[in-house]
Amino acid sequence: MPSPNQATFFVENLLTWYEENGRHDLPWRADAATPFNVLVAELMLQQTSAGQVLNVYGDFVQKYPTPESILDTPQEELADDIESLGLRKRTRYFREASEQLVENYDSSVPDTRSELLELQGVGEYTATSVLAHAFEKDVAAVDTNVARILSRVFGLDYDDKPEASENWELAEELLPSGRSSDYIHALIDFGAEVCTASNPSCESCPLEGICEYRSEESS
């Protein structure tokens, strides 16, 4: 586990990097995004790049601003609208989750983890992301990229295993209260731009000073 100084260094430098370099222009990160927009974006981002989602997200949320608008559309038309994203089961996720929202939550997106996890297509990462981005809850989410960053910086031996409970516990321990959305977005962008799976940019990395991986590589 990191020392308090390491934890502070990690979070402060990560958030500073994000403020200066993060992808603040992604529309699902805008303040105007509704909880339903955020849920749609998180379902789209499953196994899919932000670039691919960017190509369809704007038109999609304009056409489908509510769960009812999805249910009012023939399944084939909905499938055509998200075909470029791949993952055919996503059409079923959208329809069945929309049915659940209409029937059980008065067409709103619920704001508890247990309720979100009941929605079709929603797993731990998606539920946590919705809680952070739509409802500003103090929660942290771990995917493969986040697991890689934590493993490298803190010298953990459960590299690239996002489901490892140690990863989730550490990510939550480091979580800056009240900044969960920025924190999660920062980790996503940092993993895509700096601490990449191959050839990480260690020479210009703001976390270099505490990074175990970097220390071992240069010793």
Ligand code: SF4
């Ligand atoms: S120093 Fe290298 S390995 Fe460590 S966090 Fe930065 S980019 Fe990743």
